[in-house]
Amino acid sequence: MTGFSVSLIVSNLSNVASYLSPIFETIPSKVVPAQIEKVVSLVSRTGRDLQRYDNAGYRQVVGCVPYRYKKRQGKGTESKEIELLLISAQKGKGMLFPKGGWEIDESMEEAALRETIEEAGVTGELEERLGKWQYKSKRHSVIHEGYMFALLVDQEYERWPEAETRQRRWVGLDEAREVCQNWWMREALEAFVNLKCKAEEVEIEADDV
DSSP states (O other), rough: HHHHHHHHHHHHHHHHHHHHHHHHTTTOOTOOOOOTTTTTTTTOOOOOBBBBBOOTTOEEEEEEEEEEEEEEEEEEEEEEEEEEEEOOOOOSEEEOOOOOEEEEEEEHHHHHHHHHHHHHEEEEEEEEEEEEEEEEOOTOEEEEEEEEEEEEEEESSSOOEEEEOEEEEEEEEHHHHHOOHHHHHHHHHHHIIIIIIHHTTTTOOOTTT
């Protein structure tokens, strides 16, 4: 297939999408199939042409500590536990929180939400920024500057861009500390605990519960 043919096909697909978009907006969300709804937000970005670097040449990376509340009944009282979502690493062992490159055509917050959808297949309310860390890439010996946010999850997709290469698991705090393989993400987790759990005085799920 020639380059002209490919360009023509892409152009036609774009025109079709533009034509159908206002039609879908008039249809109630319950009527639109799940595979059509959110289809744009579930497409993963590739390449590093738009990758953002700081003045020192450090690659800018953003991610989230996704969490949810789990209600717990006991002796006539109701309490809340916090569960955290971790994903498997594409290479190597261990689990981590979703993160990825911050690109020049998006805000830091937009990048954090996008990367979390692409890698973990969840989204929700983006909350406080937990901090900034500098770390060295294991594969490329490049310095990265990573930012992490707390994310209160309110939607979990059954299919997401990296579903074929990653597993995800909801865990308690103790297990998250144990299986998270990156030191700086463990520090982000502690920042999350200090900021969220102590402030709200919620009961954190422990491994022995």
